[in-house]
Each structure stands twice: as C-alpha cells, then as structure tokens.
Amino acid sequence: MTKEELKSYLESNYPELTYSESGKYDLLFIVEAQKLVKTCEKLRDDVKLQFNYLGNISGVDTTENYLTVYQIASISNKLRLDIKVILPHDNPSINSVQSVWPAANWYEREIWELYGIEIHNHDNLTRFLLPDDWDQGHPMRKDWDAPDFIRFPQK
C-alpha cells in the first residue's frame, strides 16, 4: 500500500479522520478527542492496516491549543501514520490509548507531567522525569519560564 492508496483508503473508510496538510512527509490525520480510542482500536484491528506499533506520542503547546500527536506504524504492512488530537487550552484532557498500545504508558505519563494534559483511564499517573517535590508547573508549556532560563531575542 503506497501513501496515496493509504490516504484514499482512510478517507473513504474512516469518516472520523480528517486529512491535514501540515504533515510534510508522512500522512497526518486529525481526530476528535472523544473518538480517539475507538479509532485507534479500529486502526489496529483493521486487517488491511494493522497499526500495531506505537512509535511515539508527542505533546505540543501551540499557545492556542494543546496537541497530542500519535506516531503509529504497521510492522507487517510497513505503513506509517500520524494522528493528531486538538485539545482546548483550558483544562485539556484526553483518554489514554494504553488499552490499544501498552507502550503508551510512559509517553502519556510524560505528557501529563510536562504539559499538564489530564489523561483518563491511565493506570500509573505518577511523576518520573521531574523531581518528586516539583511545584513549578509544567515546564514544556510555552508560557513557562524559569528564572535561569534565558531566551534569545527573537529576530
């Protein structure tokens, strides 16, 4: 399955996924937060796709929204796909995809810790990158500033 075939297959069979132009190399689709886990399950169990491998989850703070991007792959069919979820800037929260890919565990913990995005149905939401007594917010947020963190002047 080539990239174009995958794109047309997803557009015809997955109405919940919307194609996004901003993905430059691999396909990038946007899904609503409520439908995330269902869609992921469907993508994993689809015999034609078999997206059984979760490579990475990255959190993004765009200052207007929070994003979580799931980089998934299919090992048997050699496919790649990015799935993006757009979350509101106030009280962002999302369901865990741990039930679909157990690998999500630590990635979601990291997003919860560094971005402050609430993860529902996660079995072990505890601190692990920051110190145990950390009380200075979520450092990967764009508005987070540390006293000794020097920003270069924007050109």
Add this chain to the structure above:
Amino acid sequence: MAELRTEEFQVNMGPHHPSTHGVCRLLLTLDGEKIIKVEPYIGYLHRAIEKICENRTYPMCIPILDRFEYVTAMSCNYVFSLAAERLAEIEVPERAEYLRVIMLELNRIASHMIFFGTTVMDIGALTPFLYALREREMIMDLFEMTCGQRLTYNYIRIGGVSRDIPKEFIPKCRETIKTIDEKIEEYKRLLNGNPIWKARTIGIGKLSPELAIAYGASGPILRASGVEYDLRRDDPYSIYDRFDYKIPTYQNGDVYDRYMVRLDEMQESCKIVAQALDGLPEGDIRAKVKPNFKPPEGEVYTRIENSRGEMGVHLISDGTNKPFRLKARGGSFAHLQLLPEISKGCLIADLVAIFASFDVILPEVDR
C-alpha cells in the same frame, strides 16, 4: 510445626549502581533473590533538551542533540538533519549521502561494541570489555580524523556533512572494517561455546514478538524476537536501498539472541561500509543551505534505525529560524518500560543480564 514465614524486602538498585549503565534507579521488591516487582525511576539525567532546542536556531540544535544519545551521536545528528531536510525539501548531494551512510554504520558498530563489552562485563567476564573498546578505538580514530571529535561529532549537518574526509581515511577505514570483521568472529569463538555464558543467557528474559510490538520495542530487540523489521529497509531513508545486506533475525527473544543479533549486525554494517567506500562518488558534500535556515511551516516525524532501535524526531516548524517543537524519541525509552514486564520472577543476576541486553542508555531515556 510452624510454617516458615518469609518477608519481601525492597532494594534500591541505583541511581549509582555499576550495572544500570548511567543513573537509573530500579526499585526492586525481592523475595530472597527472586524479583517480585521492578519499578524503574528515571529523570536523573533530564537536561531538558527539547525545551532548550525550542530556543535555538536549527544549526544550533545539532550539537545539543549530540548529547541526546551520545553513544551514537551520528544518528542524532542525522535524524534531526533528515527531519529539517524533509521539512524544507532539500536535495542532499550524492557524496554527502555516502559519507553519511559510512559514518552512521561505523557509529552503529562502535555502539554495538559498547553493548558487547558492557553486557559481557555485567555477566561477569571483565576481559571482553577491553577487547571491544580496543576495536571501538579504531572507529573513534576514524571519526577524529574526519571531524575532530570522538564522541559528540556535530558532523552531519542540514543539507550534507560538515567537511570532507581526508585522503588517508579510505585505506584506514578499509583496514578497520576488515579487522573488526575478524575480531567479531573471535568474539563468537570466545563466548559462544562457553557453557557458563550459555547458561547465563539462553532462555533468560524471553520476550514474545506480540509483547515486543505492543510495548513499542524496536531495533535489535524486536529482531531478536523474530520480527524482521528494519527501518533501513522498511521505511527507507538515505541510500540504503543501494546496498546489499542481510537483516539478522533470531527467534527466541532471549538475552543470547539479542546478543547474537547485534554481533551479526556489526558484520552486516561492515559490509555496508565496504560497499559505500567502493561506490563513493566525487562531488559536493553539502547542499546550499542559508545560514539562517528557515524551513516552511509544517510538521514531520522522521525515524531511523539506530543501534538502540527506532530513533525519531518529531519536528514542528512555524516558519521561523527556531523549531517550534522538537520531540526526540529514543529506543531505550520504550525498552525500559518493557523491563518490568519481562523481569518478573527472575533472579537479580538475570535482571542485570536483561538490562544489559536491552542496551538501555539513560540520556536517551531522560533527554
């Protein structure tokens, strides 16, 4: 007769422990020597690389990413440069692609040498560590000859490589890979017949392919479990499709297979380097890239086959000269979260062997 009562107790393995390969804390719950539970605690090496990169221009990110996974700094350079090139759609000159492949494969050998040495040392034989480092030294010399650095290279840049190889590089490189190929045979003779080595590695830390895929294991660990998946072939990048090499795969997924996969991979890398040296064309080593590099808006996730599995960079550009968001993904992160799953019920000595066979490197986990 009263029944004997046993009590579980907890041991902190690390942060400073000889076999955690850096500063990782494993909280072990033990019943005698048997492990009931392992909880990895990470973050001791957290240097906020991702946050720092958001505040640096694109070329300035490369030396910072060198520290992301310093044992294979070439891969870190490469995966970031590749992401930037895919964003800006830069065509890389032929010679630069060949040089990149040579460096990446040499670095893969150097990294697997470290794996070989430390794993064997963790299982108790101290001598092979020094043998492995002796061979790694030859590769380090080649890197030093090329870019002046031995660990953090800053060699692969956006659009090409930083400088051309010197004249003496090619004969010395040929000699090096020939020696290494012979030495790997020697390592195999040294250990593979040793009954103690076999008893310590075969059948230890078995990882089924289903579990490996579900937990996002990649690279040699996935291949040792019988899944033939190599990003060099299955998600092609650079010019790997021009070379003839095998993808070593083993079926049992135990410590021994993970060790054998890596030894075989080193020999395959030697083959790739030899072919790349043969086919090395003349020409430019760098595409024309503006010093104030500004890729267009967009996002890309690039992944390459590193010696520790899939290494990826998720790069989001907002059109300025600094990355809007850079997320670095290392193979060790996924492998470390797999550790508690497969080390239940084994002994402390097995845990050490499994940890070593995963070849976890902590700066890659903590970033």
Add this chain to the structure above:
Amino acid sequence: MIATSVTFWLKDLLGSIGLSGDLLTIATYGILAVAVFSLLSVLALFLVWWERKVAGHIQQRFGPMRNGWHGWYQTLMDGLKLLQKEDILVFTRDRMVFFWAPIMCFVAAFAAYIVMPFGEGLIVADLNIGILYIVAITTFTIISLLMAGWGSNNKYALLGGMRSAAQVVSYEVPMVVSILIVVLSAESLSMVKIVEAQGGWIWNWNIFKIPVVGLVAFITYIIAAVAEANRTPFDLPEAEQELVAGFNIEYSGMKFAMFFLAEFINLFTVSAIAVTLFLGGWQGPGPASISFIWFFLKTFAVIFLLMLFRWTYPRLRVDQLMEFAWKFLIPLTFVNLIIAAVMKHFGWYLGN
C-alpha cells in the same frame, strides 16, 4: 638435612641460649608466627600485584607500571593508602559483629598456615590431623563473611553474606570428599605424611598415582577451591555488577584491606593445599634445602591457573551455582571416592 623440622631446630637453638619450659614454647611459636605472618603478608602483596599484571596482560594492557620496575611496589603503596584512609563507620551497623568480622576473616586465613609444609621440615607444627584442621579453620572465613554482611546492616551486604554462606556450605562437601581420596591413599591426615607418600618420581604424585581418579579428584578439588576462595566464576558474594561489592560494601580503610588481603591469602591457601595433596608438595629433584622452591613453584602455577579462570570466565548465577554443586559435583566426588576405595583395596596404584 634439617633436624626433622624447623620447629625442633628453633627449639634447640633457643634451648641452647638458656630458655626452658613454657617460655621456650612461647618464644619458639612466637618467632615462627611472626615469620609466617611476614612471609604471608609479603606473599599477599605480591599476589595482588601479580593478579593485576596477569589481568593486564590478558586484557592487552600492562597493568601497574609506574611504581618501580613494572610497578613492583604498587600494592605496597595501595596498602599505605588504605592505612591512611578514614575508617567510615555506618551509623546503623551492629557494632560488635561489624568490628570482629574482618579480624576473624584475617585470623582464619592465617591460622591455616600452622600445618602448611612449605618445604621439607619447614612446618610450624606437624599435627596428626593436619588436613582436617585446615578444612575446619578455613570455614571460619565464611562465618566472617556472614558476619560482615549482617553487621553492615545493608541489603546488598546481607545478600552477599547469604550468598557466600550458601555457596561455601555447598562447596565444602565436594572439597572434603576430594580431599578424602588423598587421605585414603596416604592413610594419614598429617600434611607431612601425605607429602612424603608422594616421594620419588612424578607418577608418585597423587594426581597420577591413583589413575584417573586422582585427576578427577584434583579437578573437583580445584573447582570447589575456586568457589571456596570466592573467585570468578564463583565470585557471587561480591559480584560487583549485581551486589555492587557484596559483603564488604560498607568497609573502608584498613578493615577493607584485611578482607582484601585475607582473600589473597585464601587463594594461596587453596593452591598450596592442592599442591600438597595432589602435586607432591615440596617433592622435586635436588637436595632438601631447595624443596621449598618446588613448593612455591607449583603453588604459583596453580594460582596462575585460578587467575586465568578469573579473567576469562563469566559468572554463574546463584541457582546454577547450587545446582552445579548438588546435582553434579557432589555425586561425582562420591562416585570417585567409592572407586578410589575399591582401587585402594586391590592396590591398583601407579608408583609405589
């Protein structure tokens, strides 16, 4: 020929200058104790240096090179450094146990040398239960390791202590049974008698004298001895990749040095016993006055063998270690003992 033994010679000498009674005994054994102690201290220092040299050359490097010719006084300087170091005491230690453990280890390691025949007549006391005494006294080392593990109040140390106790109790059995084969052949427990029974040519050494059985007994003894001396592949009590340093994790300064020296003296002890029991002890060509040279040559050869093991083998796991002892080594040595008894009965021996 020295008058039967150096002890009697010394007694005569001291008696001739007017000592007598208890004073004579105390003076004789005092001088001998100091002599043996000095000899062993030098030997231990030498063995540390030699081990580092052997390790270095196996690993394609030189080992110590700076202090003198090929670093010959390196370990002396190390010892001085350890003497000057602060003796760090853990607050939560068990005071008595923690204090006595290294001393006990040290004393047990030295006490074995009372019955060790360094050469013809070079023995402090030829006890008629010589080898039994050694087996008994070296076991104290293990108690001291357990004490060190318990007294440190550290989980790694405790695991190390437990491992060493389990290991040594298991390996004591094949070791003693292997020794029994020699005792059976020599019909004596006395170290001197055992060596004297191996006089003459090389096939009179116990390893060849009892065909095949002697060789098997020698190999099983060496395996058990490596375990007894806590060396790779059986160095589990201090496995640094697993237990950091095992039982001696909380010891520093001179207390650590005592463990360290005792370890090397134990290495010499097990090798010396192997030589005495199987390789003819001091027996060799030349007059009796150079017999000690043969003893040391043979012992260093055995030590070199153990060093090769240490720097080339990986480490066994704790359950594999136990399995090896109980399921393989102990049955083998018992079968060997039975065969040896049968051979003794029918006199199927080489040599005299």
